[in-house]
Amino acid sequence: MRGALAVFTRELRSWFYSPIAYSIVAIFLLVTGYFFYAGIAMYSVASLEMSRLSQFMGPQELSLDDQVIRPLFGDMGVILLMMAPLITMRLFAEEKKTGSIEMLFTWPLTDRQVLAGKYLAAVTVLFVMLAPTVSYFGFIAINSQAPWGQIGAGYLGLLLMGASFMALGVFVSTLTENQVVAGAITFGALLIFWVMAWAVGRDTGAFATVLQYLSILEHLDPFTKGVIDTKDLVYYLSFIFLFLFFALRSLESNRWRG
């Protein structure tokens, strides 16, 4: 535990003592902030038009959940997908390249502690990216009732999905000593997991069902609409567990491959 904490602190220091984390957080906030602003601005216009329309056409339907909140979580998911490789690609690849990994291995640490420390640091960066965006919904709460339950579920989904991205990224980073290769493979693999269900169409065969289940996007959707399903929780936790497990096997292999 203490070993993992040491790695975690060392890792966070390297993140936040350098401009990397700040630039990633700034870009993330810039893009999501703009998406939210655009969504709210369009919603405001639609509200005005629909209010006028409802005088002639009877009751209209216009919901913040559908027009602003769900799309925003979806957008944040896409941005995370693009930024996750940037966060994870250096975790092991860089240390391998510079040779500092050898130094790390000479510390009295198990592979598990090294992995846990680095992974938790990556998840912390994810958390730092997402946390400021909660304030967006404050702007909704000022003018209207914000559906906090749904928003909470959406963030839980985003965190789980982001943590899954990180797990896959960490694993890929253990495979190579080239950061760009690690980043490219991670991005490609995440993208495949993302679009997996697109190929299914209306095929209902076993293979299609499996593809659909594996698709990482399918499991985010319920969270963004405010529904927490144990099945989706299990999916994300399994995803995280499995890729961290692979990463651990990969690290261990360094010892016996010689």
Added chain:
Amino acid sequence: MRRSVKYGANALLFTVMVTAIVVLVNLFSIKYHTKLDLTPLELFSLSGQSIKTLKTLPEKIKAIAFAKPDSSETATDLLEQYAYESDKFSFEVIDPDSEPVIAKKYNVSVYDTIVVESESGRVEVASRISEESVTNAILKATTSDVDKIYILTGHDERSVDGDGSQSWSGAVARLKSAGYEVATLNWFETGEIPDDCNLLIIPGPRNDFQDGEIKQLEQYLAKGRSLFISIDPGHYPKLEGLMERYGVIFDDNTILDPVSENLGLDAAVATLATYGDHDIVKAFRAASFFPVARSLTLRNDSAVKTEHHILGSTAFESWGETDITSIEKRNPVFDEERDFPGPLILMAAVTWGIGNADKDAPIGGKIKKGRMIVAGDTDFASNATLQLSRNADLFLNSIGWLLTQERRISIRAKTKGFNPILFEANELTLIFWVLVIVMPGVAVVAGVLIYSWRKRR
């Protein structure tokens, strides 16, 4: 070399085993899962009635939604909830334009139609993407015994065909789509009320009944069979006399309602503003509208011992005008002595024990009771008005209650509603500055400061 092969094989075996366990855990979680709906209105949870229907499905059901691309998400959201509640329910959402063959097979020519097919091959159509529509289609596809409703004709009652504004054709279509068999009954032709009649509807007769007919109706009610009757303003002494035996007086007035005028309607439209405490109306939060209605008075001292439940009344401001000519002259004024003061009862549910059931029934046992719904207006379910506010739900729930078919009570549609949020231009500018400039800017400045501080050290 041999050592690394051994380690490699071990690691591979271990990895395969762990992966297999994770796959099993996931398979288990797909089969046994539960969910928590955090939306304010539980938008993604079905009503108790739908869940009951799904839990008692006698056979497998498959639903195919023919949805436009922009409504396919709504259809998926809805049908996923059905699939969640029952393993016997499966569904797919398809675009009829890209799959015309399937659309043709089920004869679907309208967007947003959901076809429900049971394993035994019964096909029913839900014409809207709504819980009510889908649940009723499932019920129809899986139930074999159908309730038969007869609608009386022969006294110039409301017509049930044609699309005139006064016609009840829309109401009849709703009954049919809810799974009931509906037929008209001309007493002069049959001479009696058929045995397979589960519910008789008398929609606003404009001629009074004959003595023989009253007697038959009385016998029908005495057997505990169900009746829905609406009588518009006018004089029908024999029919009104029969109703009086059940404690229901149809007052001789026409309701005038300033509340309706405030809503932009005619004063002769009575607004049902307060619902009673009854299963039929307990979920209703919006008004219903009764054009040209009379009020009801309920009495406990009737010849037949009855129980009355008010379903709805008008607001305090309304009154029952007795001077018809003043309405025609458009200058009606409330006359304290002659007119009926509001609130006025518009609709009521009546039950009565059968035979000596009251005396003979075992303590705590169930007595079979006759059921009747009386309304002081027929127009509330006519084509012109049925679509307004809660009118259709009021009608369908009443029919459901009369047939004691709780399985078929209409389901209140959960809509996301209309939640406009208006931001002023300067508010939007502020949001833009805070979110797009200030917040990322803070991160950039923090980064620069830390970096230069580290460099200096």
